[in-house]
Amino acid sequence: MTKIAPVFNQNVQRQDPAVFDYAREVEQVWRDFPETKDKVFFLDICAEQKLIYPEESEQKQKIQQHIDGNRYILSTIEEYNTVEKSSCCAPAFNDAKCLLLYTKKHAMDLITKTATAAQETAFVFDHELGHAIIPDAGYRGNRNMAECIADAYAVIRHFQRFGADSTAVDALVGGRSFLFAFKRNRASHFTSPVVEKILARRYDIAWDSLTPQQTTQLAWRFAMEYAMHPVLLDTVDRDLKKLQGKIGDIKNGDTDALEDLVWKVLSTNISDVFKCGAAALKFCLDGQMANIILQGEYWDNVRQRLAEKQKIFTAQAKLLFSLGAEDRPLQRTIPSNVIKFKP
Amino acid sequence: MADTATTFNQAAQRQDPAVFDYAREVAQVWRDFPTTKKVHFLDICKRKLVYPEESAERETMLQLLNNKKNLLSDVDQMDLVEKSSCYSPYHGAMLLYTQQHKHSFLDQKASQAMETMFVFDHEMGHAVIPNAHYGEGRNKAECIADAYAVIRHLQRYGADSAAIDALVQQRALQFIFRKDRASHLTSPVTEQILARRHEIAWDNLTPAETTKLAWRFAMEYAVHPVLLDVIDKDFKKFQGKMEDIEKGVVSPLQELAEKVLTTDASAVFKYGAAALKLCLDGQKANIILQGEYWDSVRQQLAERQKIFAAQDKLLFGLGAEDRPLQVFKNNVLKFASPGKRQ
Numbered sequence: 001m002t003k004i005a006p007v008f009n010q011n012v013q014r015q016d017p018a019v020f021d022y023a024r025e026v027e028q029v030w031r032d033f034p035e036t037k038d039k040v041f042f043l044d045i046c047a048e049q050k051l052i053y054p055e056e057s058e059q060k061q062k063i064q065q066h067i068d069g070n071r072y073i074l075s076t077i078e079e080y081n082t083v084e085k086s087s088c089c090a091p092a093f094n095d096a097k098c099l100l101l102y103t104k105k106h107a108m109d110l111i112t113k114t115a116t117a118a119q120e121t122a123f124v125f126d127h128e129l130g131h132a133i134i135p136d137a138g139y140r141g142n143r144n145m146a147e148c149i150a151d152a153y154a155v156i157r158h159f160q161r162f163g164a165d166s167t168a169v170d171a172l173v174g175g176r177s178f179l180f181a182f183k184r185n186r187a188s189h190f191t192s193p194v195v196e197k198i199l200a201r202r203y204d205i206a207w208d209s210l211t212p213q214q215t216t217q218l219a220w221r222f223a224m225e226y227a228m229h230p231v232l233l234d235t236v237d238r239d240l241k242k243l244q245g246k247i248g249d250i251k252n253g254d255t256d257a258l259e260d261l262v263w264k265v266l267s268t269n270i271s272d273v274f275k276c277g278a279a280a281l282k283f284c285l286d287g288q289m290a291n292i293i294l295q296g297e298y299w300d301n302v303r304q305r306l307a308e309k310q311k312i313f314t315a316q317a318k319l320l321f322s323l324g325a326e327d328r329p330l331q332r333t334i335p336s337n338v339i340k341f342k343p
Numbered sequence: 344m345a346d347t348a349t350t351f352n353q354a355a356q357r358q359d360p361a362v363f364d365y366a367r368e369v370a371q372v373w374r375d376f377p378t379t380k381k382v383h384f385l386d387i388c389k390r391k392l393v394y395p396e397e398s399a400e401r402e403t404m405l406q407l408l409n410n411k412k413n414l415l416s417d418v419d420q421m422d423l424v425e426k427s428s429c430y431s432p433y434h435g436a437m438l439l440y441t442q443q444h445k446h447s448f449l450d451q452k453a454s455q456a457m458e459t460m461f462v463f464d465h466e467m468g469h470a471v472i473p474n475a476h477y478g479e480g481r482n483k484a485e486c487i488a489d490a491y492a493v494i495r496h497l498q499r500y501g502a503d504s505a506a507i508d509a510l511v512q513q514r515a516l517q518f519i520f521r522k523d524r525a526s527h528l529t530s531p532v533t534e535q536i537l538a539r540r541h542e543i544a545w546d547n548l549t550p551a552e553t554t555k556l557a558w559r560f561a562m563e564y565a566v567h568p569v570l571l572d573v574i575d576k577d578f579k580k581f582q583g584k585m586e587d588i589e590k591g592v593v594s595p596l597q598e599l600a601e602k603v604l605t606t607d608a609s610a611v612f613k614y615g616a617a618a619l620k621l622c623l624d625g626q627k628a629n630i631i632l633q634g635e636y637w638d639s640v641r642q643q644l645a646e647r648q649k650i651f652a653a654q655d656k657l658l659f660g661l662g663a664e665d666r667p668l669q670v671f672k673n674n675v676l677k678f679a680s681p682g683k684r685q
Contacts, residue, residue, distance in 0.1 A: 136573075141569060142567075142568065214661045221609070222657060224573070225657060227567050229568075230480070230567075231480055319559045323552045
C-alpha cells in the first residue's frame with residue numbers, strides 16, 4: 001500500500017491546470033485500482049471515437065461492441081451530450097459501470113469560474129470516478145450520500161493534483177448550495193456541508209501522502225461524518241421549496257428569485273436554512289454566476305445585512321442560532337464561562 | 344417567553360434526586376406544552392391514569408382509555424415483559440414504567456427517581472418534538488428524545504450532575520448487544536451535549552427553546568442512516584447477547600474486546616470502546632472483569648484510545664500504526680516514513 005502512494009501522487013501532483021488527458025487518466029486509474037479495469041468503462045461523450053481504452057486488445061473491441069449495441073447507454077450519451085451538457089456514471093452491462101464524461105464546458109459551473117476547463121473536467125472525472133469505485137457512492141442507495149462521497153473524492157483529488165493552495169474548488173460550497181436552492185430535484189446533490197469540512201482542513205492533512213485506497217477511504221469517511229441527515233435535508237428542502245426550478249430564470253438574468261432568497265435568508269431562524277441560503281446568495285453576490293450582476297443600493301444593503309447576520313451566526317454557537325438571540329444576545333458570564341441570554 | 348423560562352426552570356431546577364412525582368410532572372408539562380393535555384399519561388406498574396385535575400375531562404379521558412383497543416395488551420407487554428416505557432402516538436399515550444427498568448440508562452449510582460425522570464423526559468421528547476415519532480426514522484427519533492432528556496436532566500439537577508454521564512456508554516452497549524439495537528444509537532448526540540454541559544446556560548432556555556435545541560443537537564450529530572447501517576453490520580455477530588451479559592457471561596465481551604482492539608474503522612472503535620469501558624468500569628451489575636486478561640485489555644484499550652484521541656478521527660487506521668502523524672514546519676500533518684516496511 002505504501003509503495004503505491006508515491007506513484008499515485010508523483011504522477012498527478014501539481015498537474016498542469018491547462019491539460020486534461022483522458023487516456024492518461026484512465027491508465028492511472030487502471031494502475032491505482034486494477035480491479036476496476038474491465039468493470040468501469042470510460043467514454044468521451046463529445047468525441048467521435050467515444051471509448052477511451054488506452055490499450056489495443058481484443059477486450060477493447062468487445063467493450064466497443066457492447067456499447068454500440070446498448071440502447072440505454074447510447075440514449076444516455078445522447079441526452080447528456082445534447083441536453084444536459086453534463087457527465088454521469090451510468091450502469092452498463094454485467095454490473096459494469098460506464099463513466100460518461102462531457103469533455104467540453106459543462107452547463108453549470110461547478111468550481112470557481114476562473115478555473116480552467118481542464119481543471120473542471122478533471123474535477124468532474126474524479127467525481128464520476130468516485131461514484132464508480134467507492135462503496136455507498138452508487139445511485140442505488142442514498143442518493144445524496146452518493147453525491148457527497150463523489151464530491152469529497154473529487155475535492156481531495158483536486159488538492160492532490162493541484163495542491164492545497166489551489167482555490168479552484170473554493171466556489172463548490174456556494175455552487176452546490178445555489179443548485180440545491182434553485183434547481184429541480186435538487187435534494188440529491190447537497191454536498192456543501194461535506195465539501196466545506198474538507199476545505200476547512202485543506203492545510204491539516206497531507207493529501208499527497210495518501211495512497212489511492214486511503215484517498216477513497218478518507219472521502220467515504222468525510223461524507224459519512226458530515227453529510228446532512230436525510231430528515232434535516234428534507235426540512236431544509238421544504239423550507240426552500242418555493243425557489244425550486246427557478247434556475248433558468250436566474251441564468252437569463254432575472255433576479256426576482258434571488259430577491260425571494262434574500263428575504264428567506266435574512267428572516268429565517270433556522271440555522272441550516274440560513275447557512276445554505278447565505279452560501280447560495282454569496283455565490284451570486286460574488287459574481288460566480290454568469291449573467292448575474294447584482295449592483296445598486298438594494299444589493300449593497302443586502303450585502304451589508306447578510307454580513308451582519310453572518311457575524312452573529314459565526315459568533316453564536318450554530319446550535320443556539322436565534323434561540324431568542326435578537327432580544328437576548330448571548331454573552332459570556334464571569335466566572336462560570338457559561339453562555340447566558342440577557343434578560 | 345422569558346417568563347415561561349423562569350417558571351419552567353424554577354419548578355425543575357435542582358430537583359430532589361430522590362423524588363419522582365408523576366402528577367406534578369404532568370401538571371408541569373400541561374403548563375409548558377398545553378397540547379399535551381390530550382396525552383394519556385399512564386403509570387403502567389399501577390395501571391393508573393395520571394391526570395392531576397378532578398374534572399369532567401378526566402372522566403372523559405378515562406372512558407376513552409377504556410375503549411382503546413389493544414392498549415391493555417400493550418401495557419401488559421411493557422410492564423410484564425419489556426419492563427420498559429414508551430410513547431405510543433397510536434394510543435396518544437405515554438406508558439411509563441415507574442419501577443427499575445430492565446436496561447439502565449444512567450450511572451449505576453443514580454437514584455431510581457432520576458432514572459424514571461430521565462425516561463419520562465425521553466418519552467416526552469417523543470411526544471412533543473417534531474420528527475421524534477418512530478415513523479420518521481427510528482434512530483433519529485430516539486436521538487431527539489435522548490437529547491431532550493439529557494438537556495432536561497441538566498436543567499433539573501444542574502450541569503455538574505454525573506448521573507447522566509454513563510448514558511453514552513449505556514446506549515453503545517445496548518446498540519451492540521441488544522436485538523433491536525439499530526434504532527437507539529444516540530451516543531454521538533448525547534456525547535456532544537455532555538461535552539458542552541458547561542458552555543450553555545440550560546436554565547435560561549424556555550420549554551420551546553429546549554425542544555428546539557434538542558432537535559438541533561439530534562439533527563447535527565445523529566449518525567447518518569447509511570453509516571448506521573455500516574456500523575450495524577460490523578457489529579452483527581454480537582446481536583442478541585445482552586441477556587447473556589446481564590447474567591454475567593463474559594465471552595461476548597471478550598469477542599468485543601478483540602474487535603475493538605483490532606478494528607481500523609473509527610466508528611466501530613469508538614462505540615465498541617465506549618461499550619467495553621462501561622463493563623470494565625464496573626457499571627454493569629453481575630459483570631466483574633478481573634484478572635490478567637482483562638488488565639491487558641484495559642491497558643491496550645487505554646493505549647488505543649490515546650492514539651484515537653490524539654489523531655484526527657477521520658484519519659484513524661489509515662496506515663496510522665506504522666506511520667504515526669506528526670506536525671511538519673508548515674503545520675501540515677504528514678505520515679512519518681514507514682520505517683519497518685522499507
